[in-house]
Amino acid sequence: MKKHQLKVVKIGGKLIENEHDLNLFLEDFTSLEGPKILVHGGGKMATELADKLGYKTTMVDGRRITDANTMDVITMTYAGLINKKIVAKLQALQSNTVGLCGADGKSIISKKRPVKEIDFGFVGDVEEINTHFISSLLVQDITPVFSAISCSKEGQLFNTNADSVAAEIAIAFSSEYETELFFCFEKNGVLQDPSDDTSVVEKLDTVRYQKLLKDGIISEGMLPKLHNCFYALEEGVSKVSLGGPNLLQEDSIHTKILK
């Protein structure tokens, strides 16, 4: 029997910061048929709030060191402001949604990232997705909207990479559904020429990926994102796409990731 489809869509910080683009994106998201899940980050807004509150933001290799104050700021901005604004906007578009963080319904269980050279603080890596609870929403035609905060079994909130959250959710549902994973960010996909937004690599398989890596075309910031893309495909996700704010439109030019 053909499995039903489930779409998991991740939107990044820059798309969230631009209200006009966000509104257009959410209209596209609302038009997607069938069960779907939205995952959002919100990096810069947390940094701005931390600045205003006088909390220092420390980044190591593009990753945020999350002390207790920073975790509070992240909880306020991601699970509070951004999450509820998106939920309210989607309700206004007649899309019934529930905003969640990983602590809600034990939906995203994680453990603290092990301390090696660096202690990232309250940063967690996903251990388990509670598909049972999330499914109980999907069967009611309710769309879950996740902020990238997870929770340990012991009840500690953890800052978690939003790309990884989206990938792990799509993977966890891939035995039950034919899952499609969409990463929407500020560029139209992987670019052959990083300075030319029209030079989109439309199909990226591992061979081409290795070549682009060797040629130095893939920027460092793209590495973890593309790692998540290939990892998701390997772990059972049917389709992975990477593109700009219009990625969900049928005629969008974007990068399709292939095994």
Add this chain to the structure above:
Amino acid sequence: MKKHQLKVVKIGGKLIENEHDLNLFLEDFTSLEGPKILVHGGGKMATELADKLGYKTTMVDGRRITDANTMDVITMTYAGLINKKIVAKLQALQSNTVGLCGADGKSIISKKRPVKEIDFGFVGDVEEINTHFISSLLVQDITPVFSAISCSKEGQLFNTNADSVAAEIAIAFSSEYETELFFCFEKNGVLQDPSDDTSVVEKLDTVRYQKLLKDGIISEGMLPKLHNCFYALEEGVSKVSLGGPNLLQEDSIHTKILK
């Protein structure tokens, strides 16, 4: 057939601000048997964050004028920080919970408070509780934890009085369940002598209430709270209690509201 019981518990700002008291309270809450719902406010924390961000807080008759910046602050503190901290603490106590605001699952629909002498801004009064969605959590043994934010049918978030949210939820469920409503605040109940915390009026019916009012015993801050108590009883809630952080303990001294 005897109906099942449902307990709706509201906790106020001062209890939330004291981590030690909050932890003890949440242990009591976890021990409550049967389906239950928690509703929380968080007034002072929002004011403190607004101060730090340089937003002016304007109160009229003890009520907050909620402009767009204030609504953002409330969304961050109530639906973000406080809500998710409580959810994580309850998960740590093995109580499976989901933190919600009224926009989530269209659970608390409100409309903007009509402008008479004062425009309260983004302040809403409850119109409808979505018992169908909330029940779908209760039947999974999941405890909903509500921040006092509601949402209009048009998708506008509104700051809403937490006592009213708790009362309206208890009323909405009273045809399906035998509902009990608990208001936990910083005093042990209605006090005969406001300066003596042991002078608790253990039973308060409308006759006694009118007498206390006439004698000037009821402070102005207590009026809306007691209004909600009597209103809930009139509208079908079976039992209403008012007391301190230990209200949920069986031997607590508190005020029982009677018709």
